[in-house]
Amino acid sequence: xxxxxxxxxxxxxxxxxxxxxxxxxxxxxxxxxxLIFSLWAIVILGFIAVGLTRSTGIAIKTEIAFTExxxxxxxxxxxxxxxxxxxxxxxxxxxxxxAGDREALKKKRGAGEDASLREKRRHSNSWVPSNIPYSIQIxxxxxxxSINDESGKLNINRITDDTRANFIKVLTxxxxxxxxxxxxxxxxxxxLDKDELHHINGAxxxxxxxxxxxxxxxxxxxxxxxxxTLVKGVTPQIFDLLRDHxxxxxxxxxxxxxxxKEALLYIPAITERIADFIIQLRNKxxxxxxxxxxxxxxxYFGIIGKDYEAIxxxxxLDNSNYIMINSIASSGKIKxxxxxxxxxxxxxxxxxxxxxx
Numbered sequence: 001x002x003x004x005x006x007x008x009x010x011x012x013x014x015x016x017x018x019x020x021x022x023x024x025x026x027x028x029x030x031x032x033x034x035l036i037f038s039l040w041a042i043v044i045l046g047f048i049a050v051g052l053t054r055s056t057g058i059a060i061k062t063e064i065a066f067t068e069x070x071x072x073x074x075x076x077x078x079x080x081x082x083x084x085x086x087x088x089x090x091x092x093x094x095x096x097x098x099a100g101d102r103e104a105l106k107k108k109r110g111a112g113e114d115a116s117l118r119e120k121r122r123h124s125n126s127w128v129p130s131n132i133p134y135s136i137q138i139x140x141x142x143x144x145x146s147i148n149d150e151s152g153k154l155n156i157n158r159i160t161d162d163t164r165a166n167f168i169k170v171l172t173x174x175x176x177x178x179x180x181x182x183x184x185x186x187x188x189x190x191x192l193d194k195d196e197l198h199h200i201n202g203a204x205x206x207x208x209x210x211x212x213x214x215x216x217x218x219x220x221x222x223x224x225x226x227x228x229t230l231v232k233g234v235t236p237q238i239f240d241l242l243r244d245h246x247x248x249x250x251x252x253x254x255x256x257x258x259x260x261k262e263a264l265l266y267i268p269a270i271t272e273r274i275a276d277f278i279i280q281l282r283n284k285x286x287x288x289x290x291x292x293x294x295x296x297x298x299x300y301f302g303i304i305g306k307d308y309e310a311i312x313x314x315x316x317l318d319n320s321n322y323i324m325i326n327s328i329a330s331s332g333k334i335k336x337x338x339x340x341x342x343x344x345x346x347x348x349x350x351x352x353x354x355x356x357x
């Protein structure tokens with residue numbers, strides 16, 4: 001119901017006011033609009049709250065994952081530093097020889113020693129380059145540490161026109177296409193030589209001058225392995241495929257005790273079958289210690305005489321002092337690595353490069 005009130009204003013005009021009582025139709029309609037508006041506001045605020053909750057949850061998970069990765073990297077770095085100290089530690093044979101107790105080593109390596117004791121002794125002894133990783137716990141992180149001698153890798157500064165076909169064979173074994181392998185090989189040769197003459201698929205100063213950020217080729221040896229990414233045809237993806245098989249250190253001869261299958265294929269006359277056989281043999285019996293053993297292996301595959309003599313120019317059994325320490329730390333499903341390249345000296349290791357991953 002409505003109640004009409006008639007009043008006069010100071011100017012004498014009549015003013016009619018209408019007062020709406022509760023319970024009337026007009027009052028109910030006004031309250032309905034308010035209710036609808038409130039419901040929509042609640043719905044909108046709900047969507048905003050859900051979105052913020054999801055964003056916050058993602059942010060928290062991202063932050064936790066980032067924190068775990070940082071902790072893994074520092075743990076892996078710590079494992080590398082520990083490995084450097086273990087490289088300098090004298091082994092059982094050296095300690096026993098100094099102490100004059102030659103029977104101690106025999107007792108430690110008695111026939112009754114089980115696998116767990118051998119593994120424990122291996123970790124407590126001096127660490128050496130090996131195809132089997134070491135295990136260590138840094139804080140709450142489990143770390144696997146691989147120690148690899150750079151002599152088992154292919155020195156790219158030693159590639160020549162005579163070994164061009166061998167290097168192409170290495171690249172194709174890394175799943176590169178034939179043309180890609182030829183382009184990279186010829187471009188490396190052009191990067192190394194001092195002239196401006198192109199190899200068939202290579203690149204010299206005129207090519208690098210046309211790049212968006214032009215630069216000149218080195219025309220000399222590589223000073224770091226990362227320099228390889230400047231060479232024509234070497235993309236970041238290809239570099240990641242090759243880096244574990246290449247080095248810039250050493251005499252150029254490949255140590256068959258540490259070489260990967262891909263690196264072994266650089267050696268003339270070695271096929272995939274021979275490379276697989278060598279890897280299986282050293283995994284089963286340990287390091288090959290005598291050239292006579294290698295001679296028997298190649299004899300078995302029909303490589304004798306001058307062919308065998310030619311192979312000896314590319315292989316060695318001697319270790320180098322350039323060592324790559326690669327540690328991988330894990331926390332649940334999150335894994336991160338750290339690499340350190342060192343030069344081992346008398347009583348110390350000089351760090352040449354570090355690679356957080």
